[in-house]
């Protein structure tokens with residue numbers, strides 16, 4: 152395996168996806184190393200967990216900055232000082248400027264709790280239930296300037312049951328998020344998820360070994 156990719160995880164809240172990435176990255180053969188956890192909210196529960204677990208953390212409170220660009224300058228300088236090569240957004244609820252997104256093009260990924268391109272934005276689970284879909288899920292994608300858009304790296308589906316509320320559906324999807332995100336970051340960090348004409352090509356090596364949920368994940 153080549154050098155591990157220095158990866159930052161950005162969060163705004165609970166941080167359960169962050170935890171799943173941190174835990175996966177403990178494996179010797181995992182191609183990403185989590186070198187920084189950043190939050191735009193000082194009291195995000197995920198930050199406390201990251202501190203307790205000895206990770207480097209940075210809080211950049213967006214409310215202390217006059218503009219999105221100023222906030223991003225502070226964020227960029229924290230990323231630079233940790234030598235970050237890849238960013239994984241994990242419940243990071245701030246839109247980034249097109250300049251920031253372009254700077255990190257194909258080096259920044261996000262997870263969204265729907266089968267994109269359906270149900271972007273907030274209240275995703277309510278949207279799925281209101282639409283009456285029978286299958287929901289999550290998507291990991293490369294970030295592009297448009298919200299919840301970009302080449303899809305991996306998706307997982309779960310059933311929507313007639314008794315579901317937004318909360319029960321969210322909990323079912325969250326379970327698969329915790330499997331899909333570490334698997335997707337593994338592919339990206341290993342250089343096995345290439346963007347070609349705005350579609351992701353997964354290296355044939357991965358497909359031949361049983362796909363995303365191979366026993367090594």
Ligand code: GAR
Nearest residue numbers: 164165166167168241242262263264
């Ligand atoms: C997750 O369900 C994630 O997919 C979603 O926020 C939640 C964060 O939970 N992200 C988005 O909706 C992004 N548009 P977590 O903090 O426990 O990982």
